[in-house]
Amino acid sequence: MMVRTLLGSPRNSKYSCRGGPMWPLAASRPGRPHGGAPTITGHIPLSPVLSGILAWCAGQIGRNHARATHRVAPTFILCWFLGAIVTAFVLSCGGPSQERPTGGAVKSSSEGPPARIISMAPSITEVVFAMGLGDRVVGVSDFCDYPPEARKKPKIGGLVNPNMEAIVSLDPDLVIALPNVTHESLFRTLRHLGIRVLELPNDTLGDLFGTIRAIGKATSSEAAAEEMVRRLETKFDEVHRKVALAPRRRVMFVVGIEPLFVAGSGTFIDELITIAGGENIAGDSISKYPQIGIESVIARAPDVILYTSLNFELTPEQEAEAKKLWSVYPSLPAVREGRIRGLEADYVTLAGPRLEMGVEQIARAIHPEAFEQRGQGAE
Known part of the structure; x- marks a missing residue:
């Protein structure tokens, strides 16, 4: 038995555990607050932290799990155990944050637009490259595989286990990441080293537009950011009218x-x-x-x-x-x-x-x- 989740690409990386078909569908005990109709139960939000852990699980399990296998491997049990712990921790903490300056100097503020950018998430990498900033990217997460040029960039670790030494060695002046309570120590250290850190959520379309504009502002690429937002909004309107x-x-x-x-x-x-x-x-x-x-x-x-x-x-x-x-x-x-x-x-x-x-x-x-x-x- 395995679990497949919304965590990334179909290539054993950003999101999923690849394997054989999943049977049967799980049943949960229904409640009945909506006129007697069963309601959704067992709400488990997939936080960025949990997403990272399950993505790591995908890498561990996907390497050795044959497509037809249906046994519950010890590694998979460990993955779910870790996921449960981290989810409980995330739920007990505050919501996502944006950029939070500390006492450290900010390179990009005193030296103009950032010239050395690190992206810590696939969705962010896609935005940065689509804005024409690929030549400024010096590092990406292990799971950043689009556009193809991103695969050639130095890797700084996964979503759940970014490598501090790898990040610092690339001498970035801007690091862009998803909000993640387990990475606060990492972000705080980077800021104290004078490295600007942007934490940008991506849950909703409003978040996406805000992320695009924030990256545009941070990189002096406002025109490219507004063009990307305009294209998305135009397409959404076109489809909705259709x-x-x-x-x-x-x-x-x-x-x-x-x-x-x-x-x-x-x-x-x-x-x-x-x-x-x-x-x-x-x-x-x-x-x-x-x-x-x-x-x-x-x-x-x-x-x-x-x-x-x-x-x-x-x-x-x-x-x-x-x-x-x-x-x-x-x-x-x-x-x-x-x-x-x-x-x-x-x-x-x-x-x-x-x-x-x-x-x-x-x-x-x-x-x-x-x-x-x-x-x-x-x-």
């Missing part, structure tokens, strides 16, 4: 199987579903990525079930496997109508410029009829 007259379909966006996790409220995925003419069945969740039982899925009756290449490879064989997984629940409208659709993970699960393509992929999956006159799917 499906405006289509019936709103109930959508379940699967981010983890066995147990079943879905995208909930307070996430950019939830917002993309709305833009694309759907209604997220977990839009009333308390946490961002709640665990949901099959009773709740049946009660909420999704018209469309979306999964990504994190869960199954997007090949004809794996698409058939995904449909087979859900075929045991024929009462679900998505199963009856054959609306179980796969998406490219990197287009829809990383808050970055490629959401311009991802939002159309989601809309085409929910309302293919609205795009029949526009050729094939988004690139």
